[in-house]
Amino acid sequence: MRGRKSWLEGLRVLRDLEKDAEWGWVLTGELSLRQQRAVEEAAGQGLVELADREMRAELSAYEDRAIRWAARLSPQGHDVLAYTRAGAVPAAQNQDPAHGERLIELYRAELEALSLYVHIADQLRRPAADGLAERVRTARQLGNRWLLRLNEEQIESVAYAFYLRSMGGCATEANRFAREYGVAFHADRATSAVRLTRPE
Template identity: 60%
Template structure:
């Protein structure tokens, strides 16, 4: 099986040729040898369909010449491409926090609470900070921690997510986050609402 990168490249090339093909089948000779080899390997994993003798005969009649090989993506192959293209690209992630950002590590319960908060999004009175949903989507897991690079506004959103969770469950995760990153949501009696509080 070719590497993941080579496989995805071959599937993309096959898809591009399919879109231009008259009957949706890519014929022998349309692909480079390395792509052809990767497509053959992908067929063994159900990502590509290779034309059987009956289909090759139909294609030969349509083309007016013998067709010895033809391929097209299966539904699974299409799903692999859609998923890959919707997923974050690891090589584009910065190695460390950018200017104005901090490295934030969350335990699984904290990350679960943050995912719920991001999922609720605009339905909340205090929605997630801009860009937080993408940061959650591209977070890396290292052992039992999730690693994110967040700016101060996004860190306040995490504190709010943990504050919301603490009112219906354990306060331990919110308290731990407050100790580590110096921000917590606390009720303000003068305004009647919770506000971010910077801790010493």
């Protein structure tokens, strides 16, 4: 099993096992070899934290046995799962947007993905920026696009919403947003962390 399907399975297994994890970490031996590989793939995407040497030593002391591997969901891993299992939300209403911010134009699929993100914001570890939900609700349609005026923090939240969507299936929205507005989240393979980038 490879790619997105593999590490999504790893995230789901980890989430289920974390519920009963005494120390907050899923320990070696609690997953099959295939599941552990899937979790490690997810770690490469910044969606899972793998315990470092110091934490493994601490867990070994708690467990009174050698712990050579342990993992838990990262905040982004939690958010990807919350986003991918959420359902559809009502379409945005046609109202005049607020003024004074940067103009962002979104296609219907992009607005729907963003609407889903603000709809589940209270379930996420990295919630939407203040005021974004209202901007989404008051987006104005012009032809086949919806117009929103957003501040920089809200724009970063849009990029994060599209990042969550890309991790759960479709990267089209994230790729276009990065091209058009220069903002994207991606996994830094050197640190296995999810970072915000603003391409030059």
